[in-house]
Amino acid sequence: MLFTPRAIGFARTPFKERSQIPKGPGTKHEAEGTIEVLEEFAEGLKDIEGFSHLYLLWVFHQQEGFELLATPPGQTEAHGVFATRAPRRPNPIALTVVELLARDDRRLRVHGVDMVDGTPILDIKPYLSSIPDSSLRRGWLGK
């Protein structure tokens, strides 16, 4: 076993069900939510309020199993799961970049959530740098 995943907190979002989350390539996520970090991990948030954007790593906890080819919403062609954001992955870990709006003790108010309410959060990391947009090629997604 590589390690034992544990929730460091949970997401509070407006989405009670997965079907309510805007989906598909290019979707802009504009919803606000709160990341509630568990008391036992709260000290790990020291100085996080200085960062404008954060990576959230979280679990696709409503998924079972995986498939190596996935057809994203609105697409007709299947792509390799590692060339998509599809949830049914060998390791069901999701990654979202959010904007940190405010911190209230162990609660982080964030913009850009795309997970259902109650989703277990695995990790929070500072978002430090970007690849210039002009350097990016986006494969089957096009420009």
Added chain:
Amino acid sequence: MLFTPRAIGFARTPFKERSQIPKGPGTKHEAEGTIEVLEEFAEGLKDIEGFSHLYLLWVFHQQEGFELLATPPGQTEAHGVFATRAPRRPNPIALTVVELLARDDRRLRVHGVDMVDGTPILDIKPYLSSIPDSSLRRGWLGK
């Protein structure tokens, strides 16, 4: 248990030991390496060659335990682990953005590796969009 992490492949890098990896905030990672995806997951790479940059999720497999406060290399002050990239995290998952140089079947030649040779890879995701540099605040790291 949230899920059981498994390696989808392993990183081949020039770094035989952690001490050889350039460290510290602001470090540019210029090393090249190869991500060797296991045969059983190779189909998941379909169409990945169209993307210029990829997220690699991998395991800090040489770490045990975690600490909630971390003092990054070259720093004197401790910060919350979630405001750093420190390896000793509640879930020892690392995130690296690499440039995809070439694909040879189930081997991805990439630029920007910062993990030791033999590191287990958990996931590969397409890097799709960036936050404009002018919108970023980098907390204790400054500009």
